[in-house]
Amino acid sequence: xxxxxxxxxxxxxxxxxxxxxxxxxxxxxxxxxxxxxxxxxxxxxxxxxxxxxxxxxxxxxxxxxxxxxxxxxxxxxxxxxxxxxxxxxxxxxxxxxxxxxxxxxxxxxxxxxxxxxxxxxxxxxxxxxxxxxxxxxxxxxxxxxxxxxxxxxxxxxxxxxxxxxxxxxxxxxxxxxxxxxxxxxxxxxxxxxxxxxxxxxxxxxxxxxxxxxxxxxxxxxxxxxxxxxxxxxxxxxxxxxxxxxxxxxxxxxxxxxxxxxxxxxxxxxxxxxxxxxxxxxxxxxxxxxxxxxxxxxxxxxxxxxxxxxxxxxxxxxxxxxxxxxxxxxxxxxxxxxxxxxxxxxxxxxxxxxxxxxxxxxxxxxxxxxxxxxxxxxxxxxxxxxxxxxxxxxxxxxxxxxxxxxxxxx
Amino acid sequence: xxxxxxxxxxxxxxxxxxxxxxxxxxxxxxxxxxxxxxxxxxxxxxxxxxxxxxxxxxxxxxxxxxxxxxxxxxxxxxxxxxxxxxxxxxxxxxxxxxxxxxxxxxxxxxxxxxxxxxxxxxxxxxxxxxxxxxxxxxxxxxxxxxxxxxxxxxxxxxxxxxxxxxxxxxxxxxxxxxxxxxxxxxxxxxxxxxxxxxxxxxxxxxxxxxxxxxxxxxxxxxxxxxxxxxxxxxxxxxxxxxxxxxxxxxxxxxxxxxxxxxxxxxxx
Numbered sequence: 317x318x319x320x321x322x323x324x325x326x327x328x329x330x331x332x333x334x335x336x337x338x339x340x341x342x343x344x345x346x347x348x349x350x351x352x353x354x355x356x357x358x359x360x361x362x363x364x365x366x367x368x369x370x371x372x373x374x375x376x377x378x379x380x381x382x383x384x385x386x387x388x389x390x391x392x393x394x395x396x397x398x399x400x401x402x403x404x405x406x407x408x409x410x411x412x413x414x415x416x417x418x419x420x421x422x423x424x425x426x427x428x429x430x431x432x433x434x435x436x437x438x439x440x441x442x443x444x445x446x447x448x449x450x451x452x453x454x455x456x457x458x459x460x461x462x463x464x465x466x467x468x469x470x471x472x473x474x475x476x477x478x479x480x481x482x483x484x485x486x487x488x489x490x491x492x493x494x495x496x497x498x499x500x501x502x503x504x505x506x507x508x509x510x511x512x513x514x515x516x517x518x519x520x521x522x523x524x525x526x527x528x529x530x531x532x533x534x535x536x537x538x539x540x541x542x543x544x545x546x547x548x549x550x551x552x553x554x555x556x557x558x559x560x561x562x563x564x565x566x567x568x569x570x571x572x573x574x575x576x577x578x579x580x581x582x583x584x585x586x587x588x589x590x591x592x593x594x595x596x597x598x599x600x601x602x603x604x605x606x607x608x609x610x611x612x613x614x615x616x617x618x619x620x621x622x623x624x625x626x627x628x629x630x631x632x633x634x635x636x637x638x639x640x641x642x643x644x645x646x647x648x649x650x651x652x653x654x655x656x657x658x659x660x661x662x663x664x665x666x667x668x669x670x671x672x673x674x675x676x677x678x679x680x681x682x683x684x685x686x687x688x689x690x691x692x693x694x695x696x697x698x699x700x701x702x703x704x705x706x707x708x709x710x711x712x713x714x715x716x717x718x719x720x721x722x723x724x725x
Numbered sequence: 726x727x728x729x730x731x732x733x734x735x736x737x738x739x740x741x742x743x744x745x746x747x748x749x750x751x752x753x754x755x756x757x758x759x760x761x762x763x764x765x766x767x768x769x770x771x772x773x774x775x776x777x778x779x780x781x782x783x784x785x786x787x788x789x790x791x792x793x794x795x796x797x798x799x800x801x802x803x804x805x806x807x808x809x810x811x812x813x814x815x816x817x818x819x820x821x822x823x824x825x826x827x828x829x830x831x832x833x834x835x836x837x838x839x840x841x842x843x844x845x846x847x848x849x850x851x852x853x854x855x856x857x858x859x860x861x862x863x864x865x866x867x868x869x870x871x872x873x874x875x876x877x878x879x880x881x882x883x884x885x886x887x888x889x890x891x892x893x894x895x896x897x898x899x900x901x902x903x904x905x906x907x908x909x910x911x912x913x914x915x916x917x918x919x920x921x922x923x924x925x926x927x928x929x930x931x932x933x934x935x936x937x938x939x940x941x942x943x944x945x946x947x948x949x950x951x952x953x954x955x956x957x958x959x960x961x962x963x964x965x966x967x968x969x970x971x972x973x974x975x976x977x978x979x980x981x982x983x984x985x986x987x988x989x990x991x992x993x
Contacts, residue, residue: 345859345860346828346857347783347784348783348880349857349877349879349880349883349887349891350902352880352887353884492787492790492791501783502790505783608829608832609829610781610829611783612783619833622833623831623834624802624830625829
């Protein structure tokens with residue numbers, strides 16, 4: 317399917333997914349029968365509330381007054397001048413409460429949990445950002461909160477574990493499999509099946525079974541919607557390209573989605589190239605993977621010759637995932653979005669440049685998108701505009717970056 | 726009539742309950758899988774469910790996940806599991822074998838290639854845990870075209886519409902599991918199962934197996950009094966885990982013979 321065949325509804329607007337959660341051949345609901353009821357209940361609730369004026373107004377109010385939206389777009393003038401080409405603009409999701417775009421989605425799902433009368437929320441987390449965002453919402457709304465985290469990740473992210481505890485959440489270590497994000501996800505699913513009567517599962521990215529990829533995208537789409545009005549205010553037009561990092565892909569889907577129908581804007585997803593695609597140590601499922609079924613949806617996966625999921629690597633824990641949201645898989649196949657791999661070293665270089673030239677410490681995840689802009693800008697005229705989703709701040713990455721430079725606190 | 730259907734029909738005509746054990750291929754070691762399958766048959770099991778190890782067994786409990794991890798450490802792939810079935814078939818052409826696993830290894834092999842290879846190896850049925858009927862029309866068609874039975878799960882939360890959807894897709898038998906979703910997790914609520922099974926049987930029109938919380942003779946008897954088939958999985962894996970090296974086959978044989986005896990008392 318070519319971009320000019322983008323499925324649209326009666327008003328001409330992009331209309332995926334279909335009623336059963338498919339983005340072309342991707343997405344869907346690949347789960348055991350035991351989960352079908354919980355997913356169906358969630359789907360019906362979300363379908364009702366997504367257009368309920370009271371719910372929409374409450375979400376907008378909380379985003380403004382609690383999260384601190386809208387986030388500004390900042391012209392990275394010194395970085396752009398140094399590169400000598402296209403102008404680089406940063407969508408400052410790092411300025412949100414809790415320091416990343418993740419909070420848009422956890423706010424949306426926490427409000428939905430309340431409407432559905434579920435007093436308990438659970439979440440999986442890798443680096444801990446989604447866990448902290450979920451624990452924050454649970455504290456804000458007085459919900460019980462349990463966060464599943466791989467025991468390997470707990471060791472690597474002690475500060476975030478403590479943050480979650482400060483916020484009143486229970487952090488449960490997961491010792492199965494590779495003891496990382498994907499194992500935490502498996503464990504959270506098990507909890508949900510067992511406790512679905514009183515529990516809402518807050519998934520942190522645009523993956524998982526329908527309706528999660530659609531719902532998480534919708535809650536994050538506020539990012540792209542703001543850009544649609546902010547860019548013309550800044551430069552009198554939309555940007556030439558939008559860049560965002562892609563692990564599961566929630567910040568990228570959030571900023572891409574309102575632009576899918578605007579074909580003059582290039583959409584570029586930046587995956588974790590780790591030590592390089594040829595090294596085999598990376599997490600670039602779209603660039604180097606193949607389609608398969610994992611965690612409830614069909615999408616691109618990193619798998620071995622026997623169809624087993626392989627362990628991934630990235631300097632940024634938030635991109636360290638062997639799958640990717642199904643809508644990205646579809647946008648890749650039909651060519652509407654492009655996906656590139658950015659290595660650990662390139663991301664680190666971008667991290668340091670943004671610190672020194674703009675006084676902004678970006679998350680290592682977001683640094684992958686900044687790195688791609690740094691690669692592209694010099695080859696483009698000065699009147700072109702690149703919009704980078706600066707999806708999070710880098711405070712959480714101090715240890716990782718210091719360690720790479722041989723520094724110990 | 727498939728081998729599964731024939732075996733279940735013959736049991737029903739003798740008012741005997743089917744006993745269906747689950748083991749994970751390659752656990753505790755690949756060399757033990759075929760001997761364990763034969764031992765299960767010798768101890769009175771009617772159908773053998775053989776787990777295909779997967780790196781992310783989301784719908785299983787910790788016990789079966791551990792078995793899967795042990796098997797993967799031995800490098801047991803789907804192709805190797807099919808070889809084990811073929812090996813088993815060299816001396817047993819009577820006992821149906823059902824593979825139980827996840828969609829990804831099967832799709833990676835290719836649906837058509839998998840179904841052809843499974844049939845050639847002597848597999849009789851396949852349960853793909855993360856294939857609800859809505860997502861597997863092509864698989865369902867290929868399976869039935871080749872005379873293999875696609876087995877599906879039902880849960881306490883399955884609505885009448887979903888039971889009907891499963892009934893349209895399933896053949897052989899359906900497998901009723903606990904809402905506590907994950908294998909090996911739940912304790913048995915016999916009254917609840919007793920309420921649900923007759924209604925499900927009426928809707929699906931094929932035998933119904935129940936498979937959770939069955940840990941001993943007593944619970945097997947309780948379920949056997951209600952369902953057509955009793956499925957035991959996690960408890961066998963635990964038997965393997967606690968066996969001294971070299972004792973695995975003998976211990977499983979002893980344990981399952983006890984269950985068989987308990988089930989036969991129902992018919993008597």
